Amino acid sequence: MVSEMRKDVKRLVLISLLLTGVLNSQTYEHSKVIEVPDMSFLPGVFTGLDIMQERGFDLIEGKRLAVLTNQTSLNRSGIHLLDLLSREKERFDVQVIFTPQFGILTEPNRSLIAPPDGIDQRFGAPVKNLWGRQYKPNSRDFRNVDMVVIDVQGTGVRFHTLMTTVTKMLEAAVDFEKPVILLDRPNPINGNSLEGPVVRPSFQSLLGYHLVPLRHGMTIGEYALMVNETGWIRESRTSELTVVPMSSWRRDMWIDETGLERSPLWKGSDSGETLAASLGMGLLEGTNLSFGEGTETPYRVVGAPWLVSDQLLRGLERAGLQGVSFQAVIFRPDSLSPLVARPIYRGETCYGVRLIISDRERFRPVETAVTILSLIAQLEPRRFKWTGNNYVDSLYGHNYLRVFIAQEREINKLPATWSQEVIQFNQFRKKFLLY
Numbered sequence: 371m372v373s374e375m376r377k378d379v380k381r382l383v384l385i386s387l388l389l390t391g392v393l394n395s396q397t398y399e400h401s402k403v404i405e406v407p408d409m410s411f412l413p414g415v416f417t418g419l420d421i422m423q424e425r426g427f428d429l430i431e432g433k434r435l436a437v438l439t440n441q442t443s444l445n446r447s448g449i450h451l452l453d454l455l456s457r458e459k460e461r462f463d464v465q466v467i468f469t470p471q472f473g474i475l476t477e478p479n480r481s482l483i484a485p486p487d488g489i490d491q492r493f494g495a496p497v498k499n500l501w502g503r504q505y506k507p508n509s510r511d512f513r514n515v516d517m518v519v520i521d522v523q524g525t526g527v528r529f530h531t532l533m534t535t536v537t538k539m540l541e542a543a544v545d546f547e548k549p550v551i552l553l554d555r556p557n558p559i560n561g562n563s564l565e566g567p568v569v570r571p572s573f574q575s576l577l578g579y580h581l582v583p584l585r586h587g588m589t590i591g592e593y594a595l596m597v598n599e600t601g602w603i604r605e606s607r608t609s610e611l612t613v614v615p616m617s618s619w620r621r622d623m624w625i626d627e628t629g630l631e632r633s634p635l636w637k638g639s640d641s642g643e644t645l646a647a648s649l650g651m652g653l654l655e656g657t658n659l660s661f662g663e664g665t666e667t668p669y670r671v672v673g674a675p676w677l678v679s680d681q682l683l684r685g686l687e688r689a690g691l692q693g694v695s696f697q698a699v700i701f702r703p704d705s706l707s708p709l710v711a712r713p714i715y716r717g718e719t720c721y722g723v724r725l726i727i728s729d730r731e732r733f734r735p736v737e738t739a740v741t742i743l744s745l746i747a748q749l750e751p752r753r754f755k756w757t758g759n760n761y762v763d764s765l766y767g768h769n770y771l772r773v774f775i776a777q778e779r780e781i782n783k784l785p786a787t788w789s790q791e792v793i794q795f796n797q798f799r800k801k802f803l804l805y
Contacts (some may be wrong), residue, residue: 382437389394401598402805403591405430406575409617414629418553418591418614419521423454429612431461433516436507436548438468438500438539441475441633442523442555448631451521452551456492464493465514468621470535471501472520472709475634501531505576506538512546523555524590525636526571526780527649529765533593534579538772540598540609549610554591554804556628558635561587561621561647561805564796566736569767577764583792584736584767585649588799591615596802624730637709638668643727651725651738653771656762658755659746660720664703664713671699672742673722675715676753683723689782693733699724700804737785740771744781 406421422429423445435455443451455462467490488497500506518749520539524532536552543550566584580602586593591613597603598611619628624642625635629713632640639645647669654661654672662671673679686696703713723742727733745752745786756762756772763769774784 377453395638398595398599400477400610401595401613403595404612404614406615406617412618414446415556416446416617417555417625417630418616419443419451419454419555421614421617422551422553426453427462429614430519432512434463434465436466436468436512436515438470438517438518438520438522438535439545440469440473440522442635443521443553444631444633444678446630450681451519452490452492459493463798464490464495466507466511467493467497468507468511468539469497469499471499471531472637473499475637500535500538505535507542509546512542512548512754515546515548518543518548518550519553520550520590520594520746521553521555522590523635523723524557524588525639525645526557526559526587526594527587527645527652528566528580528582528584528586528637528767529652530648531576533590533597534576536590536594536782537579537597537603540611541596541604541607543609544603544607547610550612552591552594552611552613554589554613554615556616556619556623556625557587558625558642559585559649560624560642561589563587563731565757565788566792566794567732567767567770567802568791568795572764573768575764578718579769583788583795586795586799587617587621588802589619589804592799592802592804595804596799600803610709613804619805621803621805638663638707643730644669646730646733646735647725647727648735651734652736653736653739653743653762653765656758656760656765657743658753658757660701660703660713660715660722662701662703663710664706664716665701666706667701667724669725671722671724672703672746673699673701673720674753675718675720676750677721677746678749679721679723681749682742682745686723686741689741689745691734692726693729693731693736693740694738695725695726695728696723697726698722726727734785740774740784743771744775747775 398402492499564583564587568583569578569581570571596608635645639648651661651669659674703716
C-alpha cells in the first residue's frame with residue numbers, strides 16, 4: 371500500500387514537471403535555468419538531482435557524460451548520482467568522473483578508487499581528482515564526452531575550493547565546446563548571511579578565485595550563474611550552462627532543516643554549525659595555532675602547548691561576541707583522518723578554549739576568529755606566528771588582518787573594513803538569486 375502511494379506521488383510530481391515544461395524562470399544572456407514547480411505539498415527540499423530524477427533524466431539521456439561529483443551527490447533517499455545512472459546504463463554513458471579537492475569522503479562509495487589509477491567499477495570510467503597535479507580537465511579527458519554534469523554541494527565558504535573547481539570545469543567546457551548541466555543544492559549555512567572581506571584582485575588565488583566575501587550566501591547554482599554571466603571565466607568567456615534548481619528551499623534554511631540525507635560536507639565538517647565555525651577558524655591554518663584538526667571537534671577549539679587559557683578566556687568574555695561562549699579546554703591533536711596525516715602539535719597537549727555556539731543566527735564566525743587571533747597575538751607576541759609565507763592573506767583575501775594585528779589596532783573595528791563591501795556584494799548578487 372505504501373509503495374503504491376509513493377508511486378502515485380511520483381506520478382503527480384512527474385506530471386507537474388511535464389506540464390511545467392523546460393522554461394527559463396530567469397532571463398539570462400548566457401545561461402538557462404530550468405523552471406520547476408512548487409512542490410511544497412511534499413515534505414523537505416528537492417535538490418536539482420531530485421528534480422532531474424523526477425524528470426527521468428531527460429536532459430542527459432543518450433549523452434556521453436563527464437561528471438563532477440563528491441559525497442554530497444545524494445538524492446532524497448540517500449542514493450548517489452552515479453548509482454542512479456548505473457541502474458540504466460543503456461541510457462547513460464559515463465565516460466569520466468572528476469572529484470574536487472579531498473575527493474569523495476563517504477564510505478558507501480568505495481567503488482570510487484583513489485586516483486591516479488582509479489576506475490569506477492560501475493562504468494569502467496577513470497576517476498580524476500581536480501586538485502594538486504591537475505586542476506581542470508584536458509582535451510583527452512573530454513575527447514569522448516558530449517556533456518558535463520556537475521553535482522556537488524557548495525559549502526558557502528569562499529576559501530573552500532569547490533567553486534574554484536566548478537569554475538575550472540566551466541573553463542574546460544568552454545575550451546572544448548561542451549554544454550554543462552549543473553544540479554543545484556542548498557547553501558548548508560543558509561543563503562541570507564554574509565560576512566567577511568571581498569578578495570582584493572592582487573590576492574586572488576585558488577583559495578579566493580572570485581571577488582566574493584568569505585561568506586557569500588549563495589547556492590552552487592546561483593554562484594555558477596554569477597560566474598558565467600559576469601565573465602568571470604578565464605578570458606571573459608561564457609559557457610553553455612543550464613542550471614536545474616531546487617524546489618522548496620528557503621534562504622533561511624540550514625542543512626539540518628532541509629530533510630535531505632546527510633553526508634560529510636567538507637573536510638572535518640559534518641554539520642552546519644561546524645561548517646560555519648570553519649568560516650572563521652579556518653583562518654588559523656595560516657598560523658602556528660591548532661584549531662582542533664586531528665581531534666573530534668575541528669574548528670570548535672583553538673590552542674597551543676604554550677597558550678595560557680585563563681588569560682584568553684577573560685579577554686574573550688570582555689569582547690562580548692554574540693551567539694557564542696567559551697570555556698577552557700585541554701586537547702591533544704592526533705591523526706584521525708588520512709586527509710591530515712600530521713596535524714600541528716600532533717601528540718602534544720594543547721591549552722586553549724572551546725567555542726560553544728549558542729545561537730547560530732547571531733554567531734559571526736569571522737569576527738570571532740579575528741578577535742581570538744588578536745588576543746593571542748597580544749598575550750603571546752613572541753610565540754604567536756603567521757606561517758606559510760603569510761598564507762593567511764590568501765585565506766582572508768588581503769593583508770588587512772595581519773596589518774591590524776601588527777599595528778595593535780582595535781580588532782573590533784576590523785569588521786567596518788568589510789561592511790560596505792558586503793552591502794555592495796549583496797546588491798550585486800540579487801540578479802543571480804533563484805530563491
